[in-house]
Amino acid sequence: MALGEFELIERYFKRPVRRAALGVGDDCALLTPAPGMQLAVSTDLLVEGRHFLSTVDPARLGHKSLAVNLSDLAACGARPLAFTLSLSMPRVDEAFLAPFAQGLLALADEHQIELVGGDTTAGPLTIGITVMGEVPPGQALLRSGALVGDDVWISGMLGHARLALEVFRGQLQLSGEAFEHARRAMECPQPRVALGLALRGVATSAIDLSDGLLGDLGHVLRRSGVGAQLRLADLPRSALMAEQQDEVQALCLLTGGDDYELLFTAPPSRRDAVRAAAQEAATPVTLVGSLCAGDGVQVLGAGGVPLDLSGRQAFDHFRS
Numbered sequence: 001m002a003l004g005e006f007e008l009i010e011r012y013f014k015r016p017v018r019r020a021a022l023g024v025g026d027d028c029a030l031l032t033p034a035p036g037m038q039l040a041v042s043t044d045l046l047v048e049g050r051h052f053l054s055t056v057d058p059a060r061l062g063h064k065s066l067a068v069n070l071s072d073l074a075a076c077g078a079r080p081l082a083f084t085l086s087l088s089m090p091r092v093d094e095a096f097l098a099p100f101a102q103g104l105l106a107l108a109d110e111h112q113i114e115l116v117g118g119d120t121t122a123g124p125l126t127i128g129i130t131v132m133g134e135v136p137p138g139q140a141l142l143r144s145g146a147l148v149g150d151d152v153w154i155s156g157m158l159g160h161a162r163l164a165l166e167v168f169r170g171q172l173q174l175s176g177e178a179f180e181h182a183r184r185a186m187e188c189p190q191p192r193v194a195l196g197l198a199l200r201g202v203a204t205s206a207i208d209l210s211d212g213l214l215g216d217l218g219h220v221l222r223r224s225g226v227g228a229q230l231r232l233a234d235l236p237r238s239a240l241m242a243e244q245q246d247e248v249q250a251l252c253l254l255t256g257g258d259d260y261e262l263l264f265t266a267p268p269s270r271r272d273a274v275r276a277a278a279q280e281a282a283t284p285v286t287l288v289g290s291l292c293a294g295d296g297v298q299v300l301g302a303g304g305v306p307l308d309l310s311g312r313q314a315f316d317h318f319r320s
C-alpha cells in the first residue's frame with residue numbers, strides 16, 4: 001500500500017534536530033535565534049512546467065529547490081539556519097520522493113541548514129521553501145545601498161542555464177558533453193552563501209541573479225536611485241559560452257535567468273577587500289562595470305558603442 005501523509009513525512013523529511021529547539025512533528029517548529037541577531041526570511045515557489053521540466057532528475061530538483069532559496073540568503077549576507085518545505089504532489093511516489101529528499105537534504109547538510117517543518121498535500125507538483133537565516137543588525141546586504149561611482153561585480157559565470165534552456169527548446173544545438181555541462185548549471189546551481197557572508201561590510205548592495213542580469217541589475221538601480229554602465233566584453237563567460245554566436249552570447253549573458261550568481265557593488269577603494277572576500281569564499285568574481293548618476297543600464301559593445309537593449313526583457317512570470 002502507498003505511504004500515507006504522515007508516514008512519508010516521517011520517512012523522508014523528519015530527522016533529529018540539531019540546532020532547532022523543536023523540528024518536524026509538532027504544530028510549530030521552535031528556533032532559538034542567537035541573541036541580538038536579525039532573522040532573514042525568504043521564500044520561493046517552484047511549479048512544474050514553469051520553473052522545472054517534468055523530466056528533471058528528482059535529486060537535482062531537490063537540490064535546486066533549496067539552492068534558489070539559499071541564494072536569496074546569500075544575496076543578503078545571511079547565514080542559513082532553518083527551512084520549511086511545502087510540498088504538493090499528485091500522488092505518493094517513492095521513486096520520486098527518495099531521490100528528491102536526498103538531493104534536498106544533501107545540500108542542506110552542506111550549508112548546515114535544518115529542515116524544521118512544512119506541509120504536504122496532494123495536488124500539482126509544486127515545491128515551496130521558506131528559508132531563515134541570521135545576520136547582525138545593520139549588516140544585511142540590500143538592493144538599496146549602491147552609490148554613484150561604485151564598481152559592479154559578478155560572481156562566477158553567466159548564461160549556462162539559458163544555454164541549456166535553448167537546447168531544450170530546440171533553438172540551439174550543443175555537443176553531448178557541452179550540453180551536460182550547461183544542463184548541470186541549470187539543474188544544480190551552487191548558491192554563493194560563503195561569498196555573501198564574506199561581502200558583509202564590503203559590498204554596498206547585492207542581489208542574486210535569478211531572472212537575468214539586465215532585470216536584476218535594474219532592481220538594484222531603481223532601489224538605489226543610480227544608473228549603470230557595463231562592458232559586454234567584460235561579462236564573465238566560460239569557454240563554452242565564448243564559442244557561441246555573438247547573438248546567443250548576448251542573449252544568455254544579459255537576459256538568461258537561473259544563474260544564481262551574486263551581483264554586488266562596492267566602491268573602487270574596496271577592490272582589494274572584494275578580492276580578499278572572493279578568495280576567502282573560494283569564489284571567482286569579475287569587475288564588469290560601474291554606477292553613474294541617472295537611471296537604467298547602458299551596455300557597451302564592440303568599440304564602446306552602446307547596445308540597443310530595447311526588446312531585451314527580463315523574465316517576468318506574468319508577461320513571458
Ligand code: ADP
Nearest residue numbers: 009013024025026027085086087117118119120
Ligand atoms: P498541521 O496539521 O498542524 O499543519 P501537519 O499534519 O501538516 O501539521 O504536519 C505534521 C508535521 O509535519 C508538522 O510538524 C509539519 O511541520 C511537518 N511537515 C509536514 N510536511 C512536511 C514536509 N514536507 N517537510 C517537512 N516537514 C513537514
Ligand code: MG
Nearest residue numbers: 118119120121
Ligand atoms: Mg499541514
